[in-house]
Amino acid sequence: MSTSQRMRSYRGPALFSHGFRPFFLLSSAWAALAMGLWIAMLAGAAPLPLAMDPFSWHAHEFLYGYLGGVIGGFVLTAVPNWTGRLPVTGAPLAGLVGLWLLGRVAMALSGLAGWLPVMLADLALGLALLGFLAREIVSGRNWRNLPVLALIGVFAAGNALFHLEAAGGGAAFEGMGMRLGLAAALALIALIGGRIIPSFTRNWLAARKSPHLPVPFNRRDGMVLGLTLAALAGFVAAPQAAPMPWLMLACGAAHLWRLSRWQGPRTRPEPLLWVMHLAYAALALGFWAEAAAGLGLVAPGAARHVWLAGAIGMMTLAVMSRASLGHSGRPLHAGGGTVALYLALLGSVAARLLAGLLPGQPWLLHLSGLLWIAAFGGFALLYLPVLAGPKRAAKAVSGRPGAA
Known part of the structure; x- marks a missing residue:
């Protein structure tokens, strides 16, 4: 079945017919909601039970939370065009969206759980995307996009390092994990x-x-x-x-x-x-x-x-x-x-x-x-x-x- 045939045969909700749909919608909504929470924090409120300092949560949720979701939507949309292989639709796509939502909830309630479960929940989507992208590139012999795979891997590594720095009590928003993820994002824009x-x-x-x-x-x-x-x-x-x-x-x-x-x-x-x-x-x-x-x-x-x-x-x-x-x-x-x-x-x-x-x-x-x-x-x-x-x-x- 070709990509176009796969899309024509899909009979589920339109929202889960293509990767860009749920990820772009939810990521943009989260960008607005997280900013509202940040404004409340700037005013002295504590709307979330956070394990890390508010500045680090703010930095993380816009770099790794919001941007991580947008990258997910982009990769799931662009890669089938690049490789000519089948897109992810329906229940598997809903599962990936669920992983992203799990990460946002874990970060928002991080003060109620240990740092390791929070980190694993937050890294789940990035690791799943890496596996998907690696499979598509290798199966489609689309070696031209190996740099994209490498940069997304660096982005995921930066997220893991961010969690480790926050768990150590440091100001993770100023740490190497933040800089590593930002550098990967900027390199993706340049590429x-x-x-x-x-x-x-x-x-x-x-x-x-x-x-x-x-x-x-x-x-x-x-x-x-x-x-x-x-x-x-x-x-x-x-x-x-x-x-x-x-x-x-x-x-x-x-x-x-x-x-x-x-x-x-x-x-x-x-x-x-x-x-x-x-x-x-x-x-x-x-x-x-x-x-x-x-x-x-x-x-x-x-x-x-x-x-x-x-x-x-x-x-x-x-x-x-x-x-x-x-x-x-x-x-x-x-x-x-x-x-x-x-x-x-x-x-x-x-x-x-x-x-x-x-x-x-x-x-x-x-x-x-x-x-x-x-x-x-x-x-x-x-x-x-x-x-x-x-x-x-x-x-x-x-x-x-x-x-x-």
């Missing part, structure tokens, strides 16, 4: 974003017969990725080393140069495209922000959120909205509601940066959190009919439909 952004842009521009197309991946892109791995390795292992700010500056400049070759300014009429270019720009600027923090020019927390909220938040929101529209048979065009989500997230990132520059203005942190809730809670509400409803018959779309 996969470097594939899909110019590809989607090329398709859109070519459909409009533009003579200006993105430069295809070449050896220089490989050099940028090599520099990125070196910078991120230093960020994980020796973030305070004297050469690190200069390496970060060079890496940020390299990514801005790479981005300049993808014809981003020509995508202004289509928000689904320019938001991806903007997210990649946040990846580049995040290297510069880390350099500024290393030189004592910017507060480290504010600098880190250029990556966390800007690059990761914006890229995941962009991918979720595009994949949800394309795979559900809808036109690949962002309407006014989706644009409002993007603008809310931009406002959240800007407010968080200002909060770091103006530490005497705590209302900026609350504003940033509320705008984040508007972006991701708004996505869950706006895209609920898309993600939980049946696929529409394909219509004329902008570019190639469906590619995650």
Whole structure:
């Protein structure tokens, strides 16, 4: 049975007909709910019986909780397209979603259980995804995507290390486990974003017969990725080393140069495209922000959120909205509601940066959190009919439909 035949023969709930549907819906809802809980913690409340400090819970649930769910949805959607093998649907997909929910509940109630059961519950989905991805790559002989498998493995290892550091009583949100998972996420953006952004842009521009197309991946892109791995390795292992700010500056400049070759300014009429270019720009600027923090020019927390909220938040929101529209048979065009989500997230990132520059203005942190809730809670509400409803018959779309 082919992938298309498998999808046509599926008769269960639409929500479990494709990996992106439940994971994107629940992950976005969790991003909004967890931010609401974090705002309550900032106000002095203790809404959850946590075993770790609130800052570590906050960092973990947005990096490993929210992003872990989005990665699950992306992998389960993209890998069948990459390998031509069957997608995970129905009860097996519901089981994977259950593993993700188990991790969120375990983390929220971690003060009621020992650290080991909590860690095992939280790692369950990541290990299951690794097994799925390894099987698909080997069975489909899709060796090109081995780096994706390796980076997801590093992401899972960072999560395990985060739990071990928290169990040891340390501030895990400042530890190596946090940096390792963040580095893996940023490398995935550089690798996969470097594939899909110019590809989607090329398709859109070519459909409009533009003579200006993105430069295809070449050896220089490989050099940028090599520099990125070196910078991120230093960020994980020796973030305070004297050469690190200069390496970060060079890496940020390299990514801005790479981005300049993808014809981003020509995508202004289509928000689904320019938001991806903007997210990649946040990846580049995040290297510069880390350099500024290393030189004592910017507060480290504010600098880190250029990556966390800007690059990761914006890229995941962009991918979720595009994949949800394309795979559900809808036109690949962002309407006014989706644009409002993007603008809310931009406002959240800007407010968080200002909060770091103006530490005497705590209302900026609350504003940033509320705008984040508007972006991701708004996505869950706006895209609920898309993600939980049946696929529409394909219509004329902008570019190639469906590619995650």
